[in-house]
Amino acid sequence: MPMRETLLNELLSQPTAPYRERLVVHRILAALKEGGVPHFSDPVGNIIVGAASKAEYRKLVSKKADEPLRIFMAHMDHPGFHGVRWNSPADLEVKWHGGAPTHFLENCRVWLTNGKEWKGQGRISKFTLNAAGTSIDTAQIRLNEDKEIENRRERIEAGDLYGAFDFRAPVWREGELIYTRAADDIVGCFAIVSVALDLWSEKKKRGKFPFLGLLTRAEEVGFIGAIGHLELGWLKKARRSLVFVSLETSRTLPGAEIGKGPVVRLGDRFTVFDATSLRVFADVAEKVLPGSHQKRVMDGGTCEASAATVFGHRAMGISIPLGNYHNQGFQGGPDASSPAGDMAGPAPEFVHLQDVSGMITLCHGLLQPKLSWADPWKTKKQAFRKNLRAARPLLRSGP
Numbered sequence: 001m002p003m004r005e006t007l008l009n010e011l012l013s014q015p016t017a018p019y020r021e022r023l024v025v026h027r028i029l030a031a032l033k034e035g036g037v038p039h040f041s042d043p044v045g046n047i048i049v050g051a052a053s054k055a056e057y058r059k060l061v062s063k064k065a066d067e068p069l070r071i072f073m074a075h076m077d078h079p080g081f082h083g084v085r086w087n088s089p090a091d092l093e094v095k096w097h098g099g100a101p102t103h104f105l106e107n108c109r110v111w112l113t114n115g116k117e118w119k120g121q122g123r124i125s126k127f128t129l130n131a132a133g134t135s136i137d138t139a140q141i142r143l144n145e146d147k148e149i150e151n152r153r154e155r156i157e158a159g160d161l162y163g164a165f166d167f168r169a170p171v172w173r174e175g176e177l178i179y180t181r182a183a184d185d186i187v188g189c190f191a192i193v194s195v196a197l198d199l200w201s202e203k204k205k206r207g208k209f210p211f212l213g214l215l216t217r218a219e220e221v222g223f224i225g226a227i228g229h230l231e232l233g234w235l236k237k238a239r240r241s242l243v244f245v246s247l248e249t250s251r252t253l254p255g256a257e258i259g260k261g262p263v264v265r266l267g268d269r270f271t272v273f274d275a276t277s278l279r280v281f282a283d284v285a286e287k288v289l290p291g292s293h294q295k296r297v298m299d300g301g302t303c304e305a306s307a308a309t310v311f312g313h314r315a316m317g318i319s320i321p322l323g324n325y326h327n328q329g330f331q332g333g334p335d336a337s338s339p340a341g342d343m344a345g346p347a348p349e350f351v352h353l354q355d356v357s358g359m360i361t362l363c364h365g366l367l368q369p370k371l372s373w374a375d376p377w378k379t380k381k382q383a384f385r386k387n388l389r390a391a392r393p394l395l396r397s398g399p
């Protein structure tokens with residue numbers, strides 16, 4: 001299945017911030033509609049992919065089936081700011097939501113929008129960090145001088161504006177690397193939409209997959225959209241097993257390197273994930289991406305598999321190694337505002353195209369029927385028993 005690069009670029013071009021995901025939502029809804037994929041929005045504003053209504057969702061969940069329902073999750077927000085008040089006609093005070101670099105911020109470029117027709121740019125003129133010193137708390141944005149903006153300003157309420165770091169373009173390619181304002185987690189959303197479009201393009205099998213997608217809001221501020229969904233109680237009457245799969249871009253770490261394939265995510269900074277599901281997943285990865293996937297605990301951050309785990313569900317994750325996580329220029333590169341390193345300033349995030357297509361391959365692999373969900377340890381148990389049998393004479397000869 002070829003990569004839908006146009007859709008990926010369009011999604012990566014949409015402005016987003018925690019609680020301000022509407023433009024990403026619009027583009028995703030359009031793609032799902034065009035592809036004939038059933039979908040709806042839950043009361044929290046998350047997008048459910050693969051069911052047309054709450055009734056259909058509940059039907060899918062309460063259906064007696066041997067195949068566990070795979071619920072793929074990704075989030076539509078990325079760290080950014082909301083406007084609070086105008087301190088002068090050109091100075092906007094903002095509140096930051098989510099992670100951010102904490103160095104080289106002075107004079108850094110930002111984009112702003114009201115989520116409708118108005119788009120602008122500015123620079124950070126002042127800022128304060130949070131109490132722990134780990135992210136931005138508040139900042140003042142000096143808007144670029146622009147007659148048109150100047151004239152329209154009166155009609156734009158500070159509270160309607162949101163934004164984040166700006167670079168030469170919302171998205172661009174350098175070789176196989178995709179540089180962008182916000183790969184985290186638009187790439188995960190893209191993968192879910194892409195898989196759904198693939199599934200619903202096969203006419204005969206349409207709607208017959210054990211698949212649901214959950215595209216969430218406000219993950220960067222503590223999994224708010226995911227928690228809101230899990231609190232709806234829609235999964236309480238499940239009569240089949242459920243497996244949550246979080247799709248993320250995650251801070252690149254030794255053993256989880258950019259361009260070496262998607263990562264079977266064994267855990268995050270908060271917890272390890274479900275061992276039984278992970279065994280199935282590791283076997284799938286060996287089969288569908290031999291030699292071109294990675295496997296490790298991605299403890300550079302947390303992900304929504306943790307939220308699902310806390311709510312008592314089986315969960316695991318797929319990560320794409322991410323350069324310049326949360327726009328912190330750890331790896332540097334084009335448009336970085338400082339040399340690379342732990343004390344670096346704002347920089348575009350980047351991912352490798354092959355890792356993205358690998359993530360989609362893994363999702364399809366996980367959807368294959370008759371995987372060994374019920375007893376993935378069977379082969380290993382047999383091997384262990386065989387070892388024991390072989391060791392009997394030595395056991396008897398001692399101690």
Ligand SMILES: [Zn+2]
Pocket residue numbers: 075184185219248249
């Ligand atoms: Zn994320």
